[in-house]
Every structure is written in C-alpha cells, then in structure tokens.
Amino acid sequence: MKKKLALALSAMMLVGVLAGCSGGDSSSAAAGNSGSAPATGESQPAAEGDAMRVDVFYYDFSDVYISSVRASMDEQLGKLGIEPNNWDAAGSQPTQTDQVNTAITAGSDLLIVNIVETSTSDPAKDIVEAARTAGIPVIFFNREVADNDVINSYDKCAFVGTNAPDAGHMQGEMIGNYLLEHYDDVDLNGDGTISYVLFKGQEGNAEAEARTQYSVEDANAILTEAGKPELAYYDANATTKYLVDANGKWSQQAANDYMVTLLGSYNKDNNNMVELIICNNDGMAEGAIAALQNVGYNNGEGTTIIPVFGVDATDSAKALIKAGNMTGSIKQDAVGMASTMITLVENVQSGAELMANTDQYTVDEDVAKIRVPYAMYDATSED
Numbered sequence: 001m002k003k004k005l006a007l008a009l010s011a012m013m014l015v016g017v018l019a020g021c022s023g024g025d026s027s028s029a030a031a032g033n034s035g036s037a038p039a040t041g042e043s044q045p046a047a048e049g050d051a052m053r054v055d056v057f058y059y060d061f062s063d064v065y066i067s068s069v070r071a072s073m074d075e076q077l078g079k080l081g082i083e084p085n086n087w088d089a090a091g092s093q094p095t096q097t098d099q100v101n102t103a104i105t106a107g108s109d110l111l112i113v114n115i116v117e118t119s120t121s122d123p124a125k126d127i128v129e130a131a132r133t134a135g136i137p138v139i140f141f142n143r144e145v146a147d148n149d150v151i152n153s154y155d156k157c158a159f160v161g162t163n164a165p166d167a168g169h170m171q172g173e174m175i176g177n178y179l180l181e182h183y184d185d186v187d188l189n190g191d192g193t194i195s196y197v198l199f200k201g202q203e204g205n206a207e208a209e210a211r212t213q214y215s216v217e218d219a220n221a222i223l224t225e226a227g228k229p230e231l232a233y234y235d236a237n238a239t240t241k242y243l244v245d246a247n248g249k250w251s252q253q254a255a256n257d258y259m260v261t262l263l264g265s266y267n268k269d270n271n272n273m274v275e276l277i278i279c280n281n282d283g284m285a286e287g288a289i290a291a292l293q294n295v296g297y298n299n300g301e302g303t304t305i306i307p308v309f310g311v312d313a314t315d316s317a318k319a320l321i322k323a324g325n326m327t328g329s330i331k332q333d334a335v336g337m338a339s340t341m342i343t344l345v346e347n348v349q350s351g352a353e354l355m356a357n358t359d360q361y362t363v364d365e366d367v368a369k370i371r372v373p374y375a376m377y378d379a380t381s382e383d
Helices: 002-020 064-079 093-105 122-134 148-152 164-186 206-225 252-265 282-294 315-322 334-350
Strands: 054-058 085-088 110-113 138-141 157-161 195-199 276-279 308-312 328-332 369-371 374-377
Touching (some): 054 093, 064 282, 064 308, 085 093, 093 110, 093 122, 110 122, 110 334, 122 148, 122 157, 138 334, 148 157, 157 334, 164 206, 164 276, 164 308, 164 328, 164 374, 195 252, 252 282, 276 282, 282 308, 315 328
Parallel strands (some): 054 085, 110 138, 138 157, 276 308, 308 328
Antiparallel strands (some): 328 374
16 A cells, blocks of 8 residues: 555656656665564565555564464454564563564554553553554554553554453452352361462553452452352462562463462461462463472362463363363453454555444443453353
8 A cells, every 4th residue: 555655656756867867866765665574573575566564563472362362363364365564572662662663664554552561651652653643543452551542642543452350350250159169179278268379460451450359359259248258368478469470471481480389388288278279361370280280289080179260261271171170261352352453454454434333342432442352261161
C-alpha cells in the first residue's frame, strides 16, 4: 500500500532529475519501505504491491500463552494473504520501542503491540504518538494499557484483551468450590486449615494484580460462608502473601526454583506441607508441578495430589489436568484473542474505521477496548 505510493513518487522524482540533466541525491524515496526487520524480530520481507505490511510486537516469545496467540495470529493473517513481521522484545521495553520505530520507518501499515511495560502508561503513550505522527493504526493486546486516555488520544488506536478481574474471580470460585468438595483430602496435616502458596508473575501488571487479589478473596468468601476458615499463607511471617518472579516475567523456571526451595522446609515430614498452589498463569503452574513430581507428588493415580490452579488453559496445562496432575485453569482464549484482532486487521485492510464490525464483541462504553471472555477449565471440560 504505502510502498506502491512511495515507488510512484520515486519514479516521478527520477523523471524530474533526468529532464533537468542535473545531479542530485541518489537515495530512493521508497528506501524506508523496502528494508526488512533486523535480527531482533522474526521478520518477513515487506510485501509487494497492495499487500498490507503488518508488524506484530510480542513482549516475550518464551511466554507459553503468548506463543499460542502468535501461532494463531500467523495462521489467521496468512488466510488474509498477510505475512506478519513478528518481533520479540524478550521482556525489554526499550527494545520493543526501538522495534516499533524501526517498523514505522520501514513502512508499516499496522502496528499490533503486546506492550512490555504495564506499570506505567508512558511507553504506550510514546508508541501511540509515533503511530499518530505516521498515520498508522495501532492495536494493543493482552497486556492492558490501563490509562484509557492513551487509547482515546488517537482514533486509530484500540485494545483487545480480557477484563483482568474476571480471571481472579473465576479462579477463586473454582478453588473455593473444589476445597469444599475435597476439604479433608486436601488438609494433609488435619489441622482444619488449608495452607497455600501463590505465584504472582509480574508486579504492577493489571492481570497479575487482579488474579492475586481475587483468587484468594473469592475462595475465602466461599469457605467462610460454608463455616470453614480462610486460607492460610504457608509462611505466616511473610509480609506479602505471594512469591513473584524477580525478573518481572511469569516464568516456569522461577516457580520451579521457588517450589524446590520451599519444599525443603515445608513438607509432609515436617507436618507443614503446602496444601494448595495458586498460580497466575499456567507456565508457573507447570514449574510448581515439576517440583512436586520430583518429590513424589502429583504423579497421577495412587500419589498424593496437591491441588494446583493456573490461568490460560494452555495445551500443556490441559494435558496435565486431563492426567489428574493439575486441578484446574482459567481459559484465556488464544484463538479468540487472535480472531478478535483479525476483525480489526480486516477493517484496516478494507479502509473501514478501526472499530467497525465489532457489534458481536463486548466493548467498553467509554474507550475502544474489546474484552475477550475467560472460561473455567477442569478435567470435565471439553477442548
């Protein structure tokens, strides 16, 4: 699209130079559209003709859920005849900001951004300003830009993601109901109280904050209404009732490392075994389960199962749930996330307003934010 225009302008400039028989700058006006993305991105060359160039910026390729979204996006964009330029920020906001600027210079027609930094709106604000200056639509997804003013500042800007508190509320409901049904089995030391550990993910992230708060609050509400005591954090002296990935990610390795260390002191032999594990995503749930399995727990029928709950319902987590090694997860629909964004991509492709054709979705009243619903997932769920 932009490349075709740039090439036409370049041809006109060349005719002018030849007609005047004068020397001049030999650089092409289309040069900014012809360059491919640098090695930091999983790049495809810019498409020829009227094909649209779409650049998709992921906060971290290593995130299991994000990998699922990326696979679905690649597939669905391919059906539109679009080969996306996929960029991996590897958890670095400065890297991602540089990548966005590079893509704009290269002639991007659409920016789709899984923003790295969510504790402040400044990086998103900078990206929106750069997109507006270039006249390029920008879609943020998954990791929410909490400040609605940033989205509202540009009529070609939108967000596609979940309603963060919903996952925490659903997880809390799932945990509370499960414990009421299996209380005596879960209460390994028979003290009448369920001890738990919670793996948070990233500080300041809207999803992490909501899941951390509501999973425990809502589970406690169900327990106390039934006459049971509230959950007890495994370390009564801890100032915060969660363990957080020190690298600001949601990594399986971080949860595994924490769990291995924790099990050295909190175990069945010491009569203080952690009896419930709550994780803000499935990657951390898998890390915790691996540590449990190394010491004989959660290895299927005939072994003691420590209930582990996650969020995302990734394929690997579903397999653990079906095998009885993980208890439940909250499905964050990767395919649904991608297909919702594809609706907006098609709008850009056709020249329609960015938020056209979205009546079938749940859209916030005062800002262009589309909410993809969560769903509970356990061993009885269908894929």
